[in-house]
Amino acid sequence: MLTPDEWEAILLSIKIGISAVGWILLPGIAIAWLLARHEFRGKALLDGIVHLPLVLPPVVIGYLLLVSLGRQSWLGRWLHELFGIALPFTWQGAAVASGVMAFPLLVRAVRLSLEAVDPKLEAAASTLGAGRWRIFLTITIPLSVPGLLTGALLAFARALSEFGATITFASNIPGETRNLPLALYTLIQSPGREAAAARLCILSIIIAMLTLLASEWLANHARNRLRERDT
Amino acid sequence: MITTRNSTISTSAGPENGLRLDVRKCLGNFTLQARLSLPARGVTALFGVSGSGKTSLLRLIAGLDRPDEGVIHIGKRCLVDTTRGHCLPPHRRRIGVVFQEARLFPHYRVRGNLTYGMPASARSRFDPIVDLLGIGRLLDRMPGTLSGGEARRVSIGRALLSDPELLLMDEPLTGLDGARKHELLRYILTLTRDLEIPIVYISHDPKEISAIADHLVLIEAGGVVASDSLERVLSRIDLTTQLGGFDAASVLEALVTRHDDEYALTHLDLGNDQTLVVPLVDAPPGARCRIRIPVHDVALALSSPADTSYRNRLDAVIKRVGTLQDSPTSVELLLEVGHHPMRARLTRKSFDELGLAEGMPVKALIRCVAFDMRHL
Known part of the structure; x- marks a missing residue:
């Protein structure tokens, strides 16, 4: 049904998407928690920075990544010398770029669900002898699971469709960084490949829809499990 | 003069082993200023109209709020001493709290709620307390499926199983209808008879207090007006206005x-x-x-x-x-x-x-x- 090229683009997209969500998950929860539960100087600034990828042209993000993580930058050199990791022109780099672009969506969803957790329950847990970490891990996080799932899947969908930052930072290398949107873009650029482009276009829509449906279903399922109501 | 009643509070459980506090906290438009010494056994009722500062006092005792200044002790254990900058966080105070709303964790079954704060040393008390509160058949239910009275009982059991040295109850009968109220009050009565732990019971209902309290603390506008055995406070003619709700009995x-x-x-x-x-x-x-x-x-x-x-x-x-x-x-x-x-x-x-x-x-x-x- 699908051609090897199509399979390659899909699997690569999924791989990049999962890695992207994987690396932003913990920092995303941490920042969402800071924003949801704490008042501190520079909170508005942090909130703004988190949301930048949502409003900046993705090319700008890609460029900034290239400047800060490229081989020429000290951070990039340090990564390369210590861990042998090179980000530009690799799928890891694509994961970094997609992750940055997906970050605000994750933080927003997680923050909303953290804010919805009743602090009274956390107070009750503390009177039962639970310290801060135990409360966070046994009360706050489990009660935010619906939001966490929604956030993670939204971020995944965003990472799947990431184009601008990826092509700027990680380039368009078949089998390495050419995800679905890049493959589609390449086909559109080549004369006579309209049919193949249309196929990829439909594939993209299907995958995006499936992700959204899965997100809805998981979130509902988790919510129902949490809040079994009186009948 | 008036000889004391046949009290359940013996001298060995006198105030020196109970909760002692002397705190001040500014709360918006009024100041809570309380100095109290409570018996180490039996039920102490904090009585006052809504907004008199009962719940604020409870939050200070539980550690959910900090006093602006003051000290709180249980026996020899110091919970708060602002002069030394000492303030134990709630989870290290060993004070159980039963809140107005049951505040059960919605993602744990009843059993999980009950054992949430239970140290290994209290494991042997699980069955007796579950029996005492009549919640044995609820253990595998989710909190959302419980009735109001059942949820309150589970929340009382959860607090007791955290092995506290003091149990605070903040109007635990609020929002229940007459029959449920009566039922839950009976459970609480049984509990006060069977357990050694001192209880501080907040209420604005004279009937509840007459039914369960040994000691009565009268709170008005953030201050303590009286603190003595129930019998003696109720016999004070000068407090008739404040005790109006008690139908002068x-x-x-x-x-x-x-x-x-x-x-x-x-x-x-x-x-x-x-x-x-x-x-x-x-x-x-x-x-x-x-x-x-x-x-x-x-x-x-x-x-x-x-x-x-x-x-x-x-x-x-x-x-x-x-x-x-x-x-x-x-x-x-x-x-x-x-x-x-x-x-x-x-x-x-x-x-x-x-x-x-x-x-x-x-x-x-x-x-x-x-x-x-x-x-x-």
Whole structure:
């Protein structure tokens, strides 16, 4: 049904998407928690920075990544010398770029669900002898699971469709960084490949829809499990 | 003067082992300033109207808020001492709290809620406490499926199983309908009888307090107006306004001496050979029970009248006479009957006609039907 090229683009997209969500998950929860539960100087600034990828042209993000993580930058050199990791022109780099672009969506969803957790329950847990970490891990996080799932899947969908930052930072290398949107873009650029482009276009829509449906279903399922109501 | 009641608070469990606090906290438009020393056993009720600062005081004790300045101790253990900058966080205070709303964790089953704060040392108490509260068949349910009364019971069990040294209860009957309220109050009563742990019980309902408290702390506008045994606070004529909700009644503890099965009556001893006869009570001879005598159900006579349906004619002495500002027709009297203070309210007219005065011996006539045994 699908051609090897199509399979390659899909699997690569999924791989990049999962890695992207994987690396932003913990920092995303941490920042969402800071924003949801704490008042501190520079909170508005942090909130703004988190949301930048949502409003900046993705090319700008890609460029900034290239400047800060490229081989020429000290951070990039340090990564390369210590861990042998090179980000530009690799799928890891694509994961970094997609992750940055997906970050605000994750933080927003997680923050909303953290804010919805009743602090009274956390107070009750503390009177039962639970310290801060135990409360966070046994009360706050489990009660935010619906939001966490929604956030993670939204971020995944965003990472799947990431184009601008990826092509700027990680380039368009078949089998390495050419995800679905890049493959589609390449086909559109080549004369006579309209049919193949249309196929990829439909594939993209299907995958995006499936992700959204899965997100809805998981979130509902988790919510129902949490809040079994009186009948 | 007035000898103390037959108290459940023995000297070994005196204030030096109980909760002691002296705190001040500014709360918006008023300041909470409280100095208290509570018995180490039994139930202490914090009574006051809404907004008087009861719950704020509870939050300071539990560690959910910090006092601006002051100290809080349980026995020798120091929970807060602002002069040393010492303030234990709630999870290290070993104080169980039963909140107004049950606050069960919605993602744990009842069993998980009960064991959430349970240390290994309290494991052996799981079954007895579950039985005591009658929640055995709820263990595998999710909290969202419980009724209001059931959820409250689970929340009480959860607090008890965290092995606290003190249990705080913040109006645990709020929002329950009459029957559920009655049921839950019975569970709490059983608990106060069976467990050694001291309880601080917040309420604005005089009936609840009369039913369960040993010690009463009266709170008004952020300050402590009175703190003493329930019996003694209720016998204070000067607090009649603040205690208006208590229907001006005397609460006393009496000893069941015998039952008269023919007439379905129970004899209660009040000390000094004073015996009360009440409708048959379901308690064995030797048991202590608490009775409530509204001031309106006490009449006075100078000598024992021969023809009267008043079953109880007790020897009493008038200890004090007071008047109420807002009620010029009546006179408040504090009597001593047996070992107990007892209040009575007469019209000023009959008070003058009988020529009553402080120190006079009188007969207190109490109607048989006026007894309210230890429940609502």
